[in-house]
Amino acid sequence: MSLRLGDTAPDFEQDSTIGKLHFHEWAGDSWVVLFSHPADFTPVCTTELGLTAKLKPEFDKRNVKAIALSVDGAEQHGKWIRDIEETQHTVVGFPILADIDRKVATLYDMIHPNQSETATVRALFIIDPKKKLRLTLTYPLTTGRNFDEVLRVLDALQLSDQYSVATPGNWKDGDDVIIPLSIKDEEVIKQKFPKGYKAERPYLRLTPQPNK
Template identity: 75%
Template sequence: MSLRLGDTAPDFEQDSSIGRIRFHDWLGDSWGVLFSHPADFTPVCTTELGLTAKLASEFERHNVKTVTLSVDSAQSHVEWIRDINETQSANVGFPIIADGDRKVSQLYDMIHPNASDTFTVRSLFVIDPKKKVRLTITYPASTGRNFDEVLRVIDSLQLTDHYQVATPGNWKHGDDVAIVPSPKDEDVIRRKFPKGYRALRPYLRMTPQPDR
């Protein structure tokens, strides 16, 4: 069964490029991005891992740990990391899980038989510190992911967890946000949003991003 938003991300213990990992313990109180790759030593995967490594400071600023997975061995991952670092001018410091037995792939429904019986598709999960799945994205093997979008969604999730707001389409950090419909009392709204707001409709009230 596929994971749905709000489900608890399954725990697992598996070998990786940095040794044995018990996922929930490794994640600790951080947010997490877990994403899969069809195989080591493949072109799109190499660029994705290089990009993730270059974005390390951005993920750290968001209190996010990144971890990836393919069905190849831990030794293969270590050898591949050398290629990634050399070809992408990167320094991969995050673990790559070795999922030769497909244990994690099955837990997270990363193998789609109509696409491939043996290799994982490009699945990605954002997991919060309570170990709840907050975002799922699945790409075909031929298409690389947009990590700017992953960071944008994490920005939105972390903002909307703390304020009664939602982020509009194409929102980016620093843009105005929408006040959720539930606050009705004008005094309450003014206290919660001292920067003011624009009521375009009773249900559509825009306000500057509260934490800026």
């Protein structure tokens, strides 16, 4: 059965490049970006892991841990990491799960038979500190992911959690945000959004980003 937003992210123990990894324990109180790859020593995956490694300072600012997965073994991952670091000019500072038995891939529905019977698709999950699934993205084998979008969504989710706002299409950090329809009381709105708001329609109320 596929995972749905708001579900508890399944826990697991699996081998990885940092040894046996107990997922929920490893995640701790951090947000997590869990993402899968079809195989080691493949070109698109190499660029994606390089990009993720370079984003470590941005992930750290957002209290985010990254963890990758493919169905190859930890020893092979180690050899591949050397290639990634040399070709992408970075240091891979996050673990890669060695999901040889496809235990995690099955838990997270990462194998789509119409794409491949054995390789995982480019699945990505954002999981919050309460271990709740907050976002899923699935890309085909031939298309690399947009990691700028991953950062944008993390910013939006964390902003929404802290300030009870929604974010419009193409929102970026610093743009106006939306007061949700669930907040109706004007006194509450004044308290929560002291910068005021502009109502394009009664249901479309825009206010400056609260933490800017």
